[in-house]
Each structure stands twice: as structure tokens, then as C-alpha cells.
Amino acid sequence: MRKSADRLFIAGALAALGVALLTLSSLLVTVLFDGLSRIDMQFLTSFPSRKPEEAGILSSLVGSIYLTGLTALIAVPLGIGSAVYLEQYAKKNWFNLLMEINIGTLAGVPSIIYGLLGLGLFVRILHFDRSLLAGSCTLALLILPIVILASREAIRTVSHDLQHGAFALGATESQVIRRVVFPLALPGILTGVILALSRAIGETAPLIAIGALTYIAFLPDSLFAPFTALPIQIFNWVSRPQPAFHENAAAGIIILLVTTLLFNAAAILIRNSLYSRSARPS
Amino acid sequence: MKQITLDIRSLHVYYDSFHAVNNVSMTILEHTITSIIGPSGCGKSSFLRVMNRMNDLVPHARIMGEVLFRGANIYAKDMCEIELRRRIGMVFQKPNPFPFSIFDNVAFGLRIQKKHNKTFLRERVEESLRRAALWDEVYDRLHQSALELSGGQQQRLCIARALAIYPDILLMDEPCASLDPKATKRIEELLEKLKEEITIVIVTHNMQQARRISDYVAFFHTGELVEWGTSEDIFDHPQKQLTKEYTQGLFG
Numbered sequence: 001m002r003k004s005a006d007r008l009f010i011a012g013a014l015a016a017l018g019v020a021l022l023t024l025s026s027l028l029v030t031v032l033f034d035g036l037s038r039i040d041m042q043f044l045t046s047f048p049s050r051k052p053e054e055a056g057i058l059s060s061l062v063g064s065i066y067l068t069g070l071t072a073l074i075a076v077p078l079g080i081g082s083a084v085y086l087e088q089y090a091k092k093n094w095f096n097l098l099m100e101i102n103i104g105t106l107a108g109v110p111s112i113i114y115g116l117l118g119l120g121l122f123v124r125i126l127h128f129d130r131s132l133l134a135g136s137c138t139l140a141l142l143i144l145p146i147v148i149l150a151s152r153e154a155i156r157t158v159s160h161d162l163q164h165g166a167f168a169l170g171a172t173e174s175q176v177i178r179r180v181v182f183p184l185a186l187p188g189i190l191t192g193v194i195l196a197l198s199r200a201i202g203e204t205a206p207l208i209a210i211g212a213l214t215y216i217a218f219l220p221d222s223l224f225a226p227f228t229a230l231p232i233q234i235f236n237w238v239s240r241p242q243p244a245f246h247e248n249a250a251a252g253i254i255i256l257l258v259t260t261l262l263f264n265a266a267a268i269l270i271r272n273s274l275y276s277r278s279a280r281p282s
Numbered sequence: 283m284k285q286i287t288l289d290i291r292s293l294h295v296y297y298d299s300f301h302a303v304n305n306v307s308m309t310i311l312e313h314t315i316t317s318i319i320g321p322s323g324c325g326k327s328s329f330l331r332v333m334n335r336m337n338d339l340v341p342h343a344r345i346m347g348e349v350l351f352r353g354a355n356i357y358a359k360d361m362c363e364i365e366l367r368r369r370i371g372m373v374f375q376k377p378n379p380f381p382f383s384i385f386d387n388v389a390f391g392l393r394i395q396k397k398h399n400k401t402f403l404r405e406r407v408e409e410s411l412r413r414a415a416l417w418d419e420v421y422d423r424l425h426q427s428a429l430e431l432s433g434g435q436q437q438r439l440c441i442a443r444a445l446a447i448y449p450d451i452l453l454m455d456e457p458c459a460s461l462d463p464k465a466t467k468r469i470e471e472l473l474e475k476l477k478e479e480i481t482i483v484i485v486t487h488n489m490q491q492a493r494r495i496s497d498y499v500a501f502f503h504t505g506e507l508v509e510w511g512t513s514e515d516i517f518d519h520p521q522k523q524l525t526k527e528y529t530q531g532l533f534g
Contacts, residue, residue, distance in 0.1 A: 161378040165440070168336060169391035169447065170368035179394065180380060 035250025043251055047217040048233065052244035057252055059216040060233035063132070064259065066220055067229050068201045070136035071143065075200075076193055078140070079147025083189075086148070087155040088177055107145035114142040115209025123210050130211045133223040138206050143196035150192020154185040183274075190271040194264055201260055204231035230256040284311040287451060287481050288333060293347035295328045295337065295505075302328040304505040305347075310451070310498075315473060315482045317492035317513075320502035321533065326485045329502065330453050333483065334370040335363040351451075368395070371444035375456040377436035379428035379443070384411075384420050387428045387439055391447040406446055413479075414442035415472050434465025438472065445476075452476070454484040458491065470495050489529060493517050501525050 046056025082103075090096045118138030128134035158181045166176045207229055214236040216228040230252060237249035288310035295303035303325040310316050318326040331337045333349060335356060349356045356366055368391070379387050388407040397403065407424070411417040416438040420431070428439055437457055444452055454473075458466040466488075473482055473495055486492050492499055493513060500510035501524075509516060509525045520526040527533060 159378075161374065161376060162380055164336065164339065165374065165378040165380065165443075166390070166394075167339060168334065168367055168372035168374075169394065169443065170364050171391075171394050172364055175394045179390070184381065 031250045031253050033250075034247055035252070035254050038247045038251035039254060043248075044255075048215050048228075048236075052240075052242060052248055055237075055245075055248055057230065057233055057248075057255060059219060060228045060230045060252070061255060061259070062219050063216070063227040064201060064230040064256070066132055067135050067139065067227065068197055068263070070132065070223075071139040071200050072193070072197055074136060074140035075143050075147055075196065079144050079193075079196075080151050080189060082144075082148045083151030083155055084177060084182075087152050088173070088181065103145050103148055107149055110205075111142055111203055112205040112209055114138055115206030117141065118206060118210045128224065130213065130226050131224040132220050132227040134210055135207055135212055135227060135229070138210055139200045139203060142203065142206060143200050146196040146199065147192055150195065151185070151189045154188025154192065155181055157188060158184045186274055187271050190267060190274070194267040194271075197267075198260055198264060201263065202231055202256065204229075204235055207232055208235070230259070284313060286310070287312045287352065288483075289348075289350040289353075290333075291348040291350070293329070293332060293349060294345070295325065295332060296344040296346075297328075297340065298342045302505055303332070306502075306507040308500055308507060308510050310481060310483055312481050313477055313479075314497040315477050315484060315495050316498040316500065317496035318483065318485045318500050318502060319487075319489065319492050319528070320508075321528070322487075323504075324502040325505040326502045327455055330372075330455055330483060330485050333451070333453055334367050334372055336367075336372060338363055368447055369449055370451045370453060371447070371449035373437070373440050373444055373452065373454045373457045375459050377433055377440055377460070379431070379436050379439050381427060381429055383425045384428050384431070384439060385424040388442050388446050390443060395447070410442040410446040411439075413445050413476065414438045415468065415475075416442055432465070434461050434468060437461060437465070437469060441469075441472065445480075449480060451481045451483065454482065456485050456487060459487065466491070489531065501528060503528070 042054075043056045044061070045058050046054060047059050048057075049055040086096070086100065115138060118134060118141065122128045122134040122137045123130060126134075128137070162180055162184070163176050166180045171179070212232055213226050213228055214232055216226060220227045234249050234252040234256065237245045237252060240246075286309045290309070291307050293303055293306045294301065306325075306329060318329060320326050328337065331340075332345060333351075333356070337343045337345065345357060351366070351370070354361065356363075380390060382390075385407055388410050389403050392403060392406060408417060408421075411420060416435060419435060420439075428436065431439060441452070441457075458469055461469070470491065473484070476482060477497075484495070496513045498510065499513050499516040501508045501516060503524060509520060509522050515521075516525060517529050520529060
């Protein structure tokens with residue numbers, strides 16, 4: 001009796017996994033089927049065009065890479081710094097408790113809201129216009145709560161025994177953080193950063209909200225240059241009536257997936273090499 | 283006559299309203315081993331943590347009274363707890379080596395003092411590991427993770443780590459509690475040798491251990507210092523009935 005209930009449970013769990021995998025793989029197969037033949041050097045090295053066979057994703061691919069890199073540069077130091085403050089220094093009072101609750105809530109705010117905030121703050125008030133900088137700042141705000149939450153979680157797993165061991169050797173608070181807490185929390189922090197940046201690279205709504213352009217026939221040459229990004233380009237192609245553009249969209253999706261995967265792989269490699277190095281001499 | 287290293291005067295420790303250490307006065311003499319014994323929750327660990335101000339890290343801990351280290355009050359405003367902890371080292375109940383290499387563990391206390399000279403570090407690491415009787419077991423794998431060592435080795439590594447910055451006093455909070463008898467014996471032999479160079483204060487649950495290694499013994503009960511004196515006084519001629527009962531194992 002118990003055994004058959006067990007089997008039923010395992011079958012149910014497998015079925016659930018099957019639904020997820022089937023959906024995902026059918027999506028992947030459709031996209032690959034539609035788009036794979038479209039990917040060639042011409043597609044990778046051309047700017048957008050009114051003619052689908054001449055159009056390419058150079059400006060959006062480069063835009064996405066710049067955008068994600070810049071977002072990381074802004075969000076990662078801010079996020080880790082906030083996490084260190086909240087975990088190691090902040091006193092348990094109502095103000096900090098309020099801040100904690102708010103950070104948790106911010107992680108769940110829809111991305112379009114961040115887009116509108118970015119439009120108001122970065123584009124209008126700070127006059128960044130519809131630039132790479134405005135886009136990066138907006139995406140950085142969007143993923144900041146995720147980076148903070150993940151970093152705090154990672155910092156919290158560093159045992160107090162180790163921190164006390166360092167204090168007992170005459171380490172100052174900042175030495176304990178720099179030499180014990182931070183290196184040991186780093187793999188966990190990087191995992192959070194990877195997840196957050198994977199989200200940023202695929203975001204469309206906030207970029208559309210701040211008015212990122214879709215037709216960009218040049219590469220951004222400064223922080224204040226207008227830009228476009230892969231998801232925007234894909235969105236634009238999908239909304240065209242001609243089927244040839246839909247092929248382009250499928251090809252763009254493949255490039256976006258590959259970019260995200262490469263990006264994650266690089267981050268995981270960095271994390272693993274940091275992890276194994278922590279046991280070796282510095 | 284031996285010098286007084288630590289002079290504790292009417293010390294009280296509170297955690298919020300809990301009175302953990304109640305009016306304790308005693309002295310610690312240089313180059314001796316003083317054991318602090320007593321049942322669980324008697325305040326002996328709190329007492330130990332006062333002496334290198336590790337209690338500062340405990341939220342809601344409050345201290346009254348005076349602790350004089352070579353005549354200077356360690357709770358005075360101009361006393362730097364960082365400097366103090368470099369002179370009064372500590373070894374914890376559970377071995378807590380950093381998950382770095384053996385070498386980096388011992389060098390940690392030196393590196394945070396900005397001592398980075400490679401030759402100096404190598405010499406001091408070797409010397410400290412020898413003083414902690416660990417060198418012969420690890421000399422050929424200094425760059426392996428400290429977590430690969432056995433529990434007893436890890437605890438001796440923690441002792442080496444503390445010794446590397448030349449403390450005057452070593453505080454030990456039940457350092458053998460998680461070790462087997464063989465590893466415990468090695469640590470006890472080590473302490474016997476170390477006391478020629480430094481002063482040791484050790485909290486222990488193990489009466490035999492206290493008897494074997496101590497010059498002086500202090501018996502704590504419910505936060506109060508019931509009795510303290512030479513090892514012989516406490517174990518063979520206790521003045522108080524409570525001390526007699528505890529040392530004979532009638533309660534614990």
C-alpha cells in the first residue's frame with residue numbers, strides 16, 4: 001500500500017517535470033527550426049534594415065553586452081555593499097527592519113514600474129536621455145534587490161565561529177569582513193549575481209518604457225549614446241507582419257539564449273576558480 | 283614570587299537582566315596554568331571572554347568591575363580591544379580553523395598586522411607549528427586545506443595560529459571538549475610546555491584534566507567564584523563543602 005503510494009507520488013513528480021521539459025523543448029525546437037537557418041555572418045554583422053534579408057542584430061547584440069556589463073558594474077558593488085552593511089553593521093531597530101521588508105518587496109515589483117522610474121529619474125530629471133547609461137541605471141535598480149538578498153543570504157552562511165576566530169587574533173571589523181566573511185561568501189554572492197544578470201539581459205519592458213530605440217544603425221560610442229538591445233529587437237521583429245521578420249526574431253532569440261548561456265558559463269567558471277583557490281596559498 | 287598578569291576585581295557580567303558572573307575577584311599569575319572549573323552555566327565561559335573583551339561581540343552584554351592586565355584596566359576608554367586581543371589570544375571549544383591552507387591559517391594574525399615579508403612569515407609559521415607540536419605532521423602539506431586535518435590537529439593548528447602573534451596569555455575555552463583522549467593528551471602535554479613561555483587560563487569540564495595540568499584552580503558555581511587556590515588546595519583540601527562535592531563528582 002505504502003509502496004504504491006510512493007510510486008504514485010514519484011510518477012506525479014515526474015509528470016510535472018515532464019510538462020515543464022516538454023514545453024521548454026517544444027519552444028526550443030520551434031525556435032531552432034524557424035531561426036537556425038537564418039543565422040550567418042551577415043545576420044551577426046548587419047544593422048537593422050527594412051528588408052528582412054538584409055537586417056541583422058549587430059547593434060542590439062553589442063547593445064545588450066554593453067548594457068549588461070554596465071548594469072553589473074553599477075548593481076554588483078552597490079548590492080554587495082548594502083548586503084555587508086545590513087548583515088554586519090546594521091543594528092536591529094525599526095528603521096533597518098523597515099528597510100529589510102522594503103528590499104524584499106522591491107524584488108517583486110514588476111519591471112515596467114522600474115522602467116517608469118528610470119524614465120522619470122534618469123531620462124528626464126538627470127538628463128541621461130535615452131542612453132546606454134539610463135538603461136543600465138534602470139536595469140541596475142531592477143536587479144539591486146535580488147543582488148542584495150542573495151548576497152545577504154551568502155554572508156549569513158559564514159559561521160560566527162570563524163568570525164570570532166579572526167576577532168580573537170586581533171582583526172578589526174573590516175578585516176574580518178574583507179579576509180574571512182567576503183571570500184567565503186563570494187561563491188554564493190556570485191550565484192546571486194549570475195541569476196540577477198540573467199534576468200537583466202532578458203528584460204524588455206523597462207527599456208521600452210525609458211524609450212530605447214529599435215532602429216539603431218551604429219554602435220554606441222559613449223555612455224550617453226542611444227542604444228538598443230536584443231529583447232527589443234526581437235520584440236520589434238515579432239510585431240512586423242512579414243513572416244521573414246519572424247524568422248529574424250527566432251534567430252535573435254537563439255542569439256539571446258546563447259549569449260545568456262555563455263555569460264552564465266563564464267560566471268560559473270570564475271566562481272569555481274575562486275572557490276578552489278580559497279584553499280590554496282594567496 | 284610570580285608576577286600578576288591579570289588582576290580581576292569585583293567583576294560582574296550581565297546579559298540583559300541575567301547575572302552571569304557575580305562579583306568575582308581573583309588573580310592570574312604569569313607562567314602558570316589556571317583552570318576554571320564548574321558545572322554548565324556557572325559563568326566560566328563568560329568570565330573567560332571578559333579577559334580579551336570577546337564579550338564585546340555579544341549583544342546586550344554588560345560588564346562591571348575591573349580587569350587589570352599588567353596594571354592597566356582593559357575596559358578603560360583608551361584601551362584598544364584590537365591591541366588587547368593580540369596580546370591575549372583565545373582558543374575555542376570547537377576547532378575553528380579558517381577554510382584556507384594550513385600556512386594561511388597560521389599567517390592570518392601576522393598578515394592582518396601588515397606583516398607580509400615572505401621569509402619572515404615562513405619562519406614564524408614553522409616556529410608556531412613547532413610550538414604547537416604540529417610541525418612534524420604537516421610540514422610537507424602546508425598548502426593543503428586546514429579542513430583536511432583531524433579534529434585534534436585542527437585544534438593544535440588553532441593554538442599555533444594564536445601563538446604566531448606572540449600573545450602573553452592564552453585563553454582556552456574547553457579546548458578538548460570535542461577531542462578523543464589521545465588528542466586530548468597531546469594538547470595537555472603541549473600546555474605543560476607552553477606555560478614556560480606564556481600564561482594559560484583554561485576552562486574545563488574535565489576534573490582529571492584540571493588536576494593533571496593546573497597550577498591554580500578556580501571553582502565557579504551559579505556565577506560566583508566559590509573558591510580558588512592551588513590545584514592541591516582545591517582538590518585535596520577544599521575549604522568549602524560545595525567545592526568538595528563538585529570535585530568528587532557528586533554533582534556536575
